[in-house]
Amino acid sequence: MRLDSGALVARGLVTRALWQEVVGADPAFGAAEAGGAVERVNLVDAAVFANMLSRRDALSPCYEVRCQSLAEAGAPRLLTISELAAVLAKGRACPQNAPWCIDVRPCEVIRTSEACGYRLPTMAEWEGLVASGEPRVEVGALAELAWPDRQRVTQDEVSPVLGASWLTSPSAPAMRSAPTRIGLRAFNVGFRLALDAEVP
Numbered sequence: 001m002r003l004d005s006g007a008l009v010a011r012g013l014v015t016r017a018l019w020q021e022v023v024g025a026d027p028a029f030g031a032a033e034a035g036g037a038v039e040r041v042n043l044v045d046a047a048v049f050a051n052m053l054s055r056r057d058a059l060s061p062c063y064e065v066r067c068q069s070l071a072e073a074g075a076p077r078l079l080t081i082s083e084l085a086a087v088l089a090k091g092r093a094c095p096q097n098a099p100w101c102i103d104v105r106p107c108e109v110i111r112t113s114e115a116c117g118y119r120l121p122t123m124a125e126w127e128g129l130v131a132s133g134e135p136r137v138e139v140g141a142l143a144e145l146a147w148p149d150r151q152r153v154t155q156d157e158v159s160p161v162l163g164a165s166w167l168t169s170p171s172a173p174a175m176r177s178a179p180t181r182i183g184l185r186a187f188n189v190g191f192r193l194a195l196d197a198e199v200p
Helices: 016-023 043-056 081-089 123-131
Strands: 063-067 100-102 107-111 143-145 152-154 158-162 177-181 184-186
Touching (some): 043 063, 043 107
Antiparallel strands (some): 063 107, 107 152, 158 177
């Protein structure tokens, strides 16, 4: 759906089927059909997925992702595309029967300033989507990740999670937010993608 800003924001959440097509693994906790929304992913996972999908569709990645394994010393380093893919291809990052878990690796995600490919919507874009009243917009099934109002987030910071969820009120996708550590993977949190209008 095109917003007044010109940005395109998906009417629906990223599905498990699309995630598996791009990544080759399914991190979801729920037993929903493959067409359902992917969940139990965090902001780092979502940024890596957006980069992978952008590369698949011949678009420029929007994010730099820097991570450090717990066995490494020093500052987080920029991961290569193959390393990013390997992070997600491990499949279930959480134990299979755990509805949530936290990735404690030191990571940071940086949004590039130039026009790029797929990305997380900002808080303002998500609010604009919900306020549009467009009946085909899918909201309320899960809480959703959104990009915070800054260029860089680190593992010690929080990111906004917006809307209703299974744990709150699926019938009322209010424009509210809750701070969540970017490493948290939860069974009631998914995400949708956005694309800038000037991307060819």
